[in-house]
Structure formats: C-alpha cells, structure tokens
Amino acid sequence: MTSATAISAESLVKTFGANRALDGVELSARKGRVLGLLGPNGAGKTTAVRILTTLLRPDSGSASVAGHDVLTEPNAVRRSIGLSGQYAAVDENLTGRENLYMVGRLYGMNRPDARKRAGELLDGFQLGEAGDRIAKGYSGGMRRRLDLAGALVARPPVVMLDEPTTGLDPRGRMDTWRLIAELVDDGTTVLLTTQYLEEADALADTIAVIDHGRVIANGTSNELKALVGGERLELVVDEAAEMDTAAEVLAGIGTGTPRVDTQSRRLQVAVNDGSKSLVEAVRWLGESGIEVHDVGLHRPTLDDAFLSLTGKPTEVSGNGATAGAAGSEGLATAESGERGGRQ
Ligand SMILES: Nc1ncnc2c1ncn2[C@@H]1O[C@H](COP(=O)(O)OP(=O)(O)O)[C@@H](O)[C@H]1O
Ligand SMILES: [Mg+2]
CATH class of the missing domain: 3.40.50.300 (P-loop containing nucleotide triphosphate hydrolases)
Structure with missing residues (x-):
C-alpha cells in the first residue's frame, strides 16, 4: 500500500x-x-x-x-x-x-x-x-x-x-x-x-x-x-413463435450470444458497428417475415454489467440461489461477463 x-x-x-x-x-x-x-x-x-x-x-x-x-x-x-x-x-x-x-x-x-x-x-x-x-x-x-x-x-x-x-x-x-x-x-x-x-x-x-x-x-x-461489450441492439418481436428465428438472425449480426427474454419477447445482442447492425437486423428480419418493434441501440448501463457479472438483475434480495458465474479475479473479461449473463 x-x-x-x-x-x-x-x-x-x-x-x-x-x-x-x-x-x-x-x-x-x-x-x-x-x-x-x-x-x-x-x-x-x-x-x-x-x-x-x-x-x-x-x-x-x-x-x-x-x-x-x-x-x-x-x-x-x-x-x-x-x-x-x-x-x-x-x-x-x-x-x-x-x-x-x-x-x-x-x-x-x-x-x-x-x-x-x-x-x-x-x-x-x-x-x-x-x-x-x-x-x-x-x-x-x-x-x-x-x-x-x-x-x-x-x-x-x-x-x-x-x-x-x-x-x-x-x-x-x-x-x-x-x-x-x-x-x-x-x-x-x-x-x-x-x-x-x-x-x-x-x-x-x-x-x-x-x-x-x-x-x-x-x-x-x-x-x-465496458465489460458487457459495446453497444447493444435490442428489439421486441410480435409473436413468441418468431423468437428462435430472430435470435438466429441476431446471432449472425452481433458479437456473442443474443439474450432472449421470452416473457417480454425482447431480444438483445452486443454489436460492434451500431447503426449498420441496426439496418442489417431490420432488413434480415423483414426478409424472414418477422415484424419487430421497439428496435434500437443502447449503451450498456451498470445494470447490464451487474447482470452479466452476477447472472441476476439488481435489487433482487440475493438468497444465494443463483451463483455468480463470472471470473472472480479483478476485472472479468467481456467474454466471461457474457457467460455469466446468458439467460
Ligand atoms: N453476526 C453474524 N452471524 C451470522 N451470520 C452473519 C452475521 N453477520 C452476517 N452474517 C451473514 O454473512 C453474510 C453477509 O452478510 P452482510 O455482511 O451483512 O451482507 P450485506 O451487508 O452485503 O447485506 C450473510 O449471509 C449474513 O447472513
Ligand atoms: Mg449490510
């Protein structure tokens, strides 16, 4: 010291x-x-x-x-x-x-x-x-x-x-x-x-x-x-049945595995080239006949970082039910963060 x-x-x-x-x-x-x-x-x-x-x-x-x-x-x-x-x-x-x-x-x-x-x-x-x-x-x-x-x-x-x-x-x-x-x-x-x-x-x-x-x-x-990566592309699909296809499309565009929330039909993936990825996603999904709304880019928040690191959202009273999966020494890498955050 x-x-x-x-x-x-x-x-x-x-x-x-x-x-x-x-x-x-x-x-x-x-x-x-x-x-x-x-x-x-x-x-x-x-x-x-x-x-x-x-x-x-x-x-x-x-x-x-x-x-x-x-x-x-x-x-x-x-x-x-x-x-x-x-x-x-x-x-x-x-x-x-x-x-x-x-x-x-x-x-x-x-x-x-x-x-x-x-x-x-x-x-x-x-x-x-x-x-x-x-x-x-x-x-x-x-x-x-x-x-x-x-x-x-x-x-x-x-x-x-x-x-x-x-x-x-x-x-x-x-x-x-x-x-x-x-x-x-x-x-x-x-x-x-x-x-x-x-x-x-x-x-x-x-x-x-x-x-x-x-x-x-x-x-x-x-x-x-920054642990959760750069910008994230986020969108909501109309039909639950379309989520798998949409996730495949996003996997081809983003870096890493898309995060899928089945309840809200919201999908999210980290992207490198924000606006280009956005245009591409809309085009590919359109060609697959999938209608999307609430599509947009957002910078990761500390909430995203916390979720990625601990595998659980914030302000949950942690009873030790979900174990954190991220690296435990110093700065975790973006990759281990992604692992921890996958839902
Ligand atoms: N005096 C104590 N006797 C037994 N267990 C304790 C005591 N103080 C804390 N703990 C346990 O240690 C863990 C950490 O508690 P604590 O430091 O109070 O957490 P936090 O302040 O982050 O909520 C918890 O599982 C809690 O139940
Ligand atoms: Mg306390």
Missing part, C-alpha cells in the same frame, strides 16, 4: 459457522476518493465495513485504514474514521444537538468546541430547526442525516457509510448524495456500500462489485460497463 492509499484490504476471510460471509476480499481506495462497494443483500458489505472499522476480526487476511493496521493498531484506526452504520445509531431520548455534542465529547473535544461543531453540522444537514427537538420524533430521513452528521463530528479523514440511502425517499437520497459529494470535495476518503447501481454510478470513483463474499469485478463505472 502506498501513502496515496487510504483504505486497503487483502484476502479478507470471515466465516459465521458454515457461512463464508467474506471469501478473500481485496479492496483499495485512494485518498480523497469514493470507493463504492456494490452488492445485493447478504453479499458481505456490512461484514467488510465492520472489519475495516475494527468492530469485527477477520479469520484471516489483513486490512489498513488511513495507514493503520486494523488488527495491530485498532485505536489509531478508530481515531481516523467516522462510521455511519446501516441502522442509524441515534439516541432517541436526546435532541439532535445533544446527540452531536455527545459524540464530540466522546472524541475528546472540549465543551465549546463540541457545541460549535454540533451547531455547524445541524445547519449543514438541514437540521437547524429540528436540532432542539427530541430525536424520537424525527423522520427516517432526519435520523439518517443526524447519523451521518455524527460520523463527521471529529472531521475524520476516512468515512465509512453503510447503505446511507437505504430506506430514504428520493428527496432524502438526493440530499445525502449532495452531502457525500461535499465531503469528498473537502478531501475526505469515503467507503460507501450500496445496493443501488445508480448510487455507485453517481458517487463512486471506483466500484468493487461484491457477491457471495467475493469481489467479482473492480473498476470505474465506465470500465464495468
């Missing part, structure tokens, strides 16, 4: 009984950047965060945060981080202001400093007016914001946010995104876990896709999208 690295993890393994929650996880985040840890429910995100925040010991492997080893220098790690957990850690019987003041005192601030910092954060998180009310009456979004503010009291260089927007309404989610972006502008390193692709896409400089305790892909949003 270099001095430009703020978070790193090597070969982290953690088992709970027979369940391998982490199965050799590697992570790396550069200082001042956002690392997105993206994966479905049960993937191992919270377990990784708990190890990186010294709340849990790995069975094997190593990790360091802000230059300190989580196993041998846990106190130094704790001093360097702010944590906002998946379930907001707010004392319901205190006001918002008292909650933040208390955190400041816990971090060793003197009374005036702790009071001043609480006020700043309440204002910054749009809690100024609610600050003197008991937190019990706060909405879910307000609790989340208060919890996030609590993670920032001591101005830690590294902040870990475990699913910061889960359960928030769209407005609360946008507010949180803005706050995270501001943090990063100030030079903070952020580890963010999420189940939402658009969140990783919007906030993270690099994304580690995690599934079944393994990092199955790693890279920028654009690199992950």
Whole structure:
C-alpha cells in the first residue's frame, strides 16, 4: 500500500459457522476518493465495513485504514474514521444537538468546541430547526442525516457509510448524495456500500462489485460497463413463435450470444458497428417475415454489467440461489461477463 492509499484490504476471510460471509476480499481506495462497494443483500458489505472499522476480526487476511493496521493498531484506526452504520445509531431520548455534542465529547473535544461543531453540522444537514427537538420524533430521513452528521463530528479523514440511502425517499437520497459529494470535495476518503447501481454510478470513483463474499469485478463505472461489450441492439418481436428465428438472425449480426427474454419477447445482442447492425437486423428480419418493434441501440448501463457479472438483475434480495458465474479475479473479461449473463 502506498501513502496515496487510504483504505486497503487483502484476502479478507470471515466465516459465521458454515457461512463464508467474506471469501478473500481485496479492496483499495485512494485518498480523497469514493470507493463504492456494490452488492445485493447478504453479499458481505456490512461484514467488510465492520472489519475495516475494527468492530469485527477477520479469520484471516489483513486490512489498513488511513495507514493503520486494523488488527495491530485498532485505536489509531478508530481515531481516523467516522462510521455511519446501516441502522442509524441515534439516541432517541436526546435532541439532535445533544446527540452531536455527545459524540464530540466522546472524541475528546472540549465543551465549546463540541457545541460549535454540533451547531455547524445541524445547519449543514438541514437540521437547524429540528436540532432542539427530541430525536424520537424525527423522520427516517432526519435520523439518517443526524447519523451521518455524527460520523463527521471529529472531521475524520476516512468515512465509512453503510447503505446511507437505504430506506430514504428520493428527496432524502438526493440530499445525502449532495452531502457525500461535499465531503469528498473537502478531501475526505469515503467507503460507501450500496445496493443501488445508480448510487455507485453517481458517487463512486471506483466500484468493487461484491457477491457471495467475493469481489467479482473492480473498476470505474465506465470500465464495468465496458465489460458487457459495446453497444447493444435490442428489439421486441410480435409473436413468441418468431423468437428462435430472430435470435438466429441476431446471432449472425452481433458479437456473442443474443439474450432472449421470452416473457417480454425482447431480444438483445452486443454489436460492434451500431447503426449498420441496426439496418442489417431490420432488413434480415423483414426478409424472414418477422415484424419487430421497439428496435434500437443502447449503451450498456451498470445494470447490464451487474447482470452479466452476477447472472441476476439488481435489487433482487440475493438468497444465494443463483451463483455468480463470472471470473472472480479483478476485472472479468467481456467474454466471461457474457457467460455469466446468458439467460
Ligand atoms: N453476526 C453474524 N452471524 C451470522 N451470520 C452473519 C452475521 N453477520 C452476517 N452474517 C451473514 O454473512 C453474510 C453477509 O452478510 P452482510 O455482511 O451483512 O451482507 P450485506 O451487508 O452485503 O447485506 C450473510 O449471509 C449474513 O447472513
Ligand atoms: Mg449490510
């Protein structure tokens, strides 16, 4: 790890009984950047965060945060981080202001400093007016914001946010995104876990896709999208009986095997030469007497990448029923991505 690295993890393994929650996880985040840890429910995100925040010991492997080893220098790690957990850690019987003041005192601030910092954060998180009310009456979004503010009291260089927007309404989610972006502008390193692709896409400089305790892909949003290949040609046929023929035609035009969704009668294939392939597909299908609609080209989204990598669409609560088939070391190739994504 270099001095430009703020978070790193090597070969982290953690088992709970027979369940391998982490199965050799590697992570790396550069200082001042956002690392997105993206994966479905049960993937191992919270377990990784708990190890990186010294709340849990790995069975094997190593990790360091802000230059300190989580196993041998846990106190130094704790001093360097702010944590906002998946379930907001707010004392319901205190006001918002008292909650933040208390955190400041816990971090060793003197009374005036702790009071001043609480006020700043309440204002910054749009809690100024609610600050003197008991937190019990706060909405879910307000609790989340208060919890996030609590993670920032001591101005830690590294902040870990475990699913910061889960359960928030769209407005609360946008507010949180803005706050995270501001943090990063100030030079903070952020580890963010999420189940939402658009969140990783919007906030993270690099994304580690995690599934079944393994990092199955790693890279920028654009690199992950590139895993599924270039543009995709997509169309819907009128009749279910025409799908096999249409798939054959597309196989001749595209690169790789067409993806066929029998329910919606939608077919999709990766193509090299977008518009030329489009014209060709329409002509060939016309000559075969197949009528198509909704025909078009689209650039791969992070959703396509996720589907290709894990073999399942996003926002499915993964119960381990479908195993990811893609390569598990670093960047999977487009080819292995295709294998994983075939339906
Ligand atoms: N304290 C625990 N005891 C037993 N199993 C656990 C514990 N914490 C997590 N697990 C299991 O480890 C796996 C990963 O969980 P978790 O890290 O919470 O995933 P995520 O945060 O991505 O939803 C899951 O199968 C979960 O049931
Ligand atoms: Mg979790």
